[in-house]
Structures are given as C-alpha cells and as structure tokens.
Amino acid sequence: MIDTGEVSAFRDLHTRLGDAVESAVRGKRDVIDLVLVAMFAGGHVLLEDVPGTGKTTLARAVAGALGGLSRRVQFTPDLLPSDVTGTSVYDPQTGQIRFRPGPVFANIVLADEINRAAAKTQSALLEVMEERTVTVDGIGHAVPDPFLVVATQNPIDLDGTYRLPEAQLDRFMLRTSIGYPSVEDELDVLRPGSGAGRVADVRTVSSPREISSFSGRLQLLHVADPILQYISSVGTGTRTDERLRLGTSTRGLRTLVRCAQVYAASKGRHFVVPQDVQDIAEPVLAHRLVLTRESVLSGVTTAEVLSDVLSRVAVPKPAAQ
Numbered sequence: 001m002i003d004t005g006e007v008s009a010f011r012d013l014h015t016r017l018g019d020a021v022e023s024a025v026r027g028k029r030d031v032i033d034l035v036l037v038a039m040f041a042g043g044h045v046l047l048e049d050v051p052g053t054g055k056t057t058l059a060r061a062v063a064g065a066l067g068g069l070s071r072r073v074q075f076t077p078d079l080l081p082s083d084v085t086g087t088s089v090y091d092p093q094t095g096q097i098r099f100r101p102g103p104v105f106a107n108i109v110l111a112d113e114i115n116r117a118a119a120k121t122q123s124a125l126l127e128v129m130e131e132r133t134v135t136v137d138g139i140g141h142a143v144p145d146p147f148l149v150v151a152t153q154n155p156i157d158l159d160g161t162y163r164l165p166e167a168q169l170d171r172f173m174l175r176t177s178i179g180y181p182s183v184e185d186e187l188d189v190l191r192p193g194s195g196a197g198r199v200a201d202v203r204t205v206s207s208p209r210e211i212s213s214f215s216g217r218l219q220l221l222h223v224a225d226p227i228l229q230y231i232s233s234v235g236t237g238t239r240t241d242e243r244l245r246l247g248t249s250t251r252g253l254r255t256l257v258r259c260a261q262v263y264a265a266s267k268g269r270h271f272v273v274p275q276d277v278q279d280i281a282e283p284v285l286a287h288r289l290v291l292t293r294e295s296v297l298s299g300v301t302t303a304e305v306l307s308d309v310l311s312r313v314a315v316p317k318p319a320a321q
Contacts, residue, residue: 043173
C-alpha cells in the first residue's frame with residue numbers, strides 16, 4: 001500500500017505541475033488538473049472544443065513542466081497511418097532499412113482535430129494509445145514513458161468533421177473541454193506583456209522518470225470494497241436507464257477506479273471516498289454512454305443522465321468505529 005508520506009509528496013508534485021502549467025494557461029486549473037489525473041493514471045484525454053481556446057498551449061505546457069518531449073499532429077482527411085506512427089526508410093549511407101519514428105514518439109502528443117481523419121488513421125493512433133508500441137515490419141518500437149495523448153475534437157456541426165465511433169471514444173480515459181476564459185482571465189491574456197501562452201517560460205518542475213514512478217505507486221492507493229460496490233452500482237444504473245442505448249463498460253468502471261485513486265491522492269488522501277468518485281465520474285463516464293434516439297430528440301445529454309444515476313445510487317457510509 002502507498003503510505004501517507006508518498007501521498008504528501010505526490011500532492012506537492014501535482015500542485016507544482018499545476019502551477020507551472022497555469023502560468024501559460026490562465027484560469028483553467030480544473031482542466032489542467034484533469035489532464036494531470038489522466039497522465040498519472042496512464043490514460044489519454046479528449047478535448048471537445050472550438051479552435052483557438054488553448055489546446056495546443058495546454059499540451060505543450062504540460063510537456064514543458066515535466067521536462068518531456070511534445071509533438072503535434074494535425075489530422076486531415078489525407079493523413080496516412082505512417083504519418084503518425086512512423087515508417088521504414090532506406091538509408092543510402094549504410095544500405096540498410098531503418099525505422100524513422102513518427103510524431104507519436106513523444107511524452108505528450110497533441111492529436112489536433114482527430115475527427116477529421118480517415119478511420120484507418122484514427123485506428124493507428126488508438127492502437128498506439130492502447131498498446132504503447134508501434135509495430136513496423138514485425139518489430140515493436142515502444143513509445144516513451146510517460147505517454148499522454150491529448151486529442152481534440154471539433155464540434156460535430158462544423159464542416160468536414162465526423163463523429164468518433166463509440167468503441168474509439170471508450171479508449172479515452174477522460175473527456176473535457178477548455179472553454180472560453182472568464183472576463184478577468186481573458187483580460188489578463190490580452191494585456192500586453194502578459195506571460196499567458198508563453199510555453200517557453202513554463203518552469204520544468206519534474207521529470208518523466210518521476211512521473212512514471214508515482215504513476216506506478218498510485219495504483220496501490222486503497223479503495224475499500226464499499227467504494228468498489230458503489231462504482232459497480234453506478235455502472236449498473238447506466239445500463240438499466242431507459243434513456244440510454246449503451247451504458248458504461250467494465251473498462252469504463254476500471255478507469256473510474258484508477259482516476260479516483262489519482263484524484264484522491266491529489267487531494268492529500270491515501271484512500272478513495274465517494275466524493276472522489278462523484279467529482280470524477282462525468283469526465284470519465286459521460287462520453288462512454290450512448291443515448292437512445294428518443295433521448296437525443298428530446299435534448300437530453302449523457303451528463304444529465306449520469307447525474308440522475310448518481311443521485312439514485314446509495315452512497316456508502318463510513319463504518320462505525
């Protein structure tokens with residue numbers, strides 16, 4: 001089990017990383033914290049937002065804070081899988097075939113407008129996200145550790161965009177949105193001489209090795225059986241709700257447990273409480289739910305359904321001493 005000293009050290013690291021990233025991305029600490037949760041939990045993030053809200057800045061700032069390498073891939077209809085993963089090329093100097101790594105070989109990969117690319121190219125990225133390995137000519141090439149993909153998806157009503165299939169959405173640990181800043185934060189960004197958006201000025205406060213070390217240790221954070229039962233009941237509630245055509249998968253519930261562990265540790269606790277599950281449930285589960293046609297036409301959202309499910313499921317109480 002992870003002890004209180006390690007949890008305290010992680011909370012300090014989480015705070016330092018958040019502060020460093022927030023120096024470039026102003027007024028979005030909640031989104032920054034979610035991205036950090038996904039990074040330490042070993043997952044990936046899907047950002048649904050319009051262009052110009054700071055998605056690229058956020059990904060580069062996270063990479064700068066941890067001292068890792070970041071890459072950006074602009075997804076277009078003509079993008080090939082090899083443009084993402086890499087390919088074998090002939091080296092005229094040695095006369096041999098060698099592997100040329102693609103942009104996925106980085107600690108932080110920004111997959112911009114992923115829903116504009118062909119399904120085959122999307123699948124190539126999603127395979128790397130799951131396996132953490134690129135296989136070319138039968139040879140596996142491991143991507144760096146930690147490895148975080150921050151993918152962006154334009155609103156579906158924009159031209160040239162296609163909705164990601166449910167099976168691909170399920171591969172993302174979290175879905176969230178940066179959104180527009182508040183009036184005060186936007187004035188700070190617009191003010192001449194402001195440090196907002198200056199990724200080069202983001203302080204490096206950690207290292208990839210330290211991130212990987214904490215990520216492994218946080219898997220040992222205590223989750224009591226009543227909490228696991230609570231999470232299972234939430235999953236059952238989504239599968240039996242008449243407004244949903246598809247409830248959350250078992251993989252989604254396992255992801256919720258993993259994120260709750262990291263989220264609890266970021267709050268300074270060495271155990272998970274029901275509030276952790278409730279706070280993290282929407283970004284983890286909402287994008288895994290599929291509404292019925294009638295629900296879509298009536299304007300219901302998956303977030304609203306999930307909120308109703310959480311309100312119906314009995315919350316476990318602390319055991320009497």
